[in-house]
Amino acid sequence: MSISAVKGFRDGLGPAACVSRQIEDAAAGVLRGYGFDEIRLPILERTELFARAIGETTDIVEKEMYTFEDRDGTLITLRPEGTASVVRALVEHHLDQKDPITRLYYTGPMFRHERPQKGRHRQFYQVGAELFGREDPLADAEVLACARDVLDAVGVRGARMLINSLGDGACRPAYRDALQAWGIARRDRLCKNCARRVDKNPLRLLDCKDPKCREATADAPLLKDHLCGECDDHFARVRSLLDALGVAYEVDPRLVRGLDYYVRTTFEITADGLGAVAAVGAGGRYDGLVAQLGGPKISGIGFAFGVDRLALALEAAQPGAEDRAAESLAPAVFIAVLGADAEAEALALARKLRRLGTRVELDGGRSLKSLMRRADRLGAGRVLIVGEEEVAARRGTLRDMIEKRDDKLAVDFDLDGEALLLAVGVEP
Ligand SMILES: [Zn+2]
Numbered sequence: 001m002s003i004s005a006v007k008g009f010r011d012g013l014g015p016a017a018c019v020s021r022q023i024e025d026a027a028a029g030v031l032r033g034y035g036f037d038e039i040r041l042p043i044l045e046r047t048e049l050f051a052r053a054i055g056e057t058t059d060i061v062e063k064e065m066y067t068f069e070d071r072d073g074t075l076i077t078l079r080p081e082g083t084a085s086v087v088r089a090l091v092e093h094h095l096d097q098k099d100p101i102t103r104l105y106y107t108g109p110m111f112r113h114e115r116p117q118k119g120r121h122r123q124f125y126q127v128g129a130e131l132f133g134r135e136d137p138l139a140d141a142e143v144l145a146c147a148r149d150v151l152d153a154v155g156v157r158g159a160r161m162l163i164n165s166l167g168d169g170a171c172r173p174a175y176r177d178a179l180q181a182w183g184i185a186r187r188d189r190l191c192k193n194c195a196r197r198v199d200k201n202p203l204r205l206l207d208c209k210d211p212k213c214r215e216a217t218a219d220a221p222l223l224k225d226h227l228c229g230e231c232d233d234h235f236a237r238v239r240s241l242l243d244a245l246g247v248a249y250e251v252d253p254r255l256v257r258g259l260d261y262y263v264r265t266t267f268e269i270t271a272d273g274l275g276a277v278a279a280v281g282a283g284g285r286y287d288g289l290v291a292q293l294g295g296p297k298i299s300g301i302g303f304a305f306g307v308d309r310l311a312l313a314l315e316a317a318q319p320g321a322e323d324r325a326a327e328s329l330a331p332a333v334f335i336a337v338l339g340a341d342a343e344a345e346a347l348a349l350a351r352k353l354r355r356l357g358t359r360v361e362l363d364g365g366r367s368l369k370s371l372m373r374r375a376d377r378l379g380a381g382r383v384l385i386v387g388e389e390e391v392a393a394r395r396g397t398l399r400d401m402i403e404k405r406d407d408k409l410a411v412d413f414d415l416d417g418e419a420l421l422l423a424v425g426v427e428p
């Protein structure tokens, strides 16, 4: 019996893998332009890192982590997100001592044991960025503009950026108490989930998706009316910088995040084409997190995009991404080898073209007819035929697959570089 993949885990194949790679490359290009250096993070971390960083009472830590004991008894977890690991690395390597401002980005798989659905898989891919050492609103505006530029570079048009301020240690605790008291007084009208979490995590009342619960909390107190002067000024400055840049956003006073470490600016990006999970990315400021993980008192702000979700949003914005990717996977040249005597010459020619950056499919050991059928199926534009006659003349025959026309002995085997590319009909 054959073995299938674990539920919720998928293989990225052909054009789909190609689209994911294009998205990651486009995002990384933008991030490098913004001065972020890549950090290649481990997949596994000590469980306590996520428990401390994300918060013991969050859904992620309570229910969704892949946690197990290593052979030496250490409790380890497949990373459910990237920020905690980046902060751990920052603290471990004292990166702030080399430069008080650190910009890092990462790409790679994350793991959460959630119910699989469209746009949600148990192994999913993220590209994320973190900026440390800057508390000023300019940093927030820069990071938000960067997130917008990632969307533009990927090709996701029409995405909505929702922003809010979550306050800070000076103003949020009092607000949290007020919201909690408000929620407890109305516990019987809340959904089951909120009736429970109002005791531990009352902020989540605001982003509950249950329609009846939303109605019950329609007039709940909002943080925007409880921000301290400094948080209010910070948020106003971020918005005015975004306005000046022409970066589109909407203020959503009910936007809160599932993670305990966020303060002040927080944001979520939604796009069409994702079904029930509308967010393609999210982020925010987490000024207390570095210290909370044993590091110095350094502020941080960052975001992460889901690569699979960006792919869905891209498909909605510009249908046919996978078809375009499939086209890019077609070989530019298909070399048909006829007979053992032609093999060495054909292989040398293929290698020369490949080293010039051309995608070449090499195939032989069958009839020309069968090789042509395969070249056609792969969408190869041209076939270079290398047989006995060609080897004797040291020139290959080129078949134009669109016009179905042979150019006898057209390609001189001794050509190289641009001349060779032109001879086989590839744009240098
Ligand atoms: Zn609820």
Ligand SMILES: [Zn+2]
Pocket (backbone or CB within 6 Å): 167, 168, 169, 170, 171, 172, 227, 228, 229, 230, 231, 232
């Ligand atoms: Zn405040």
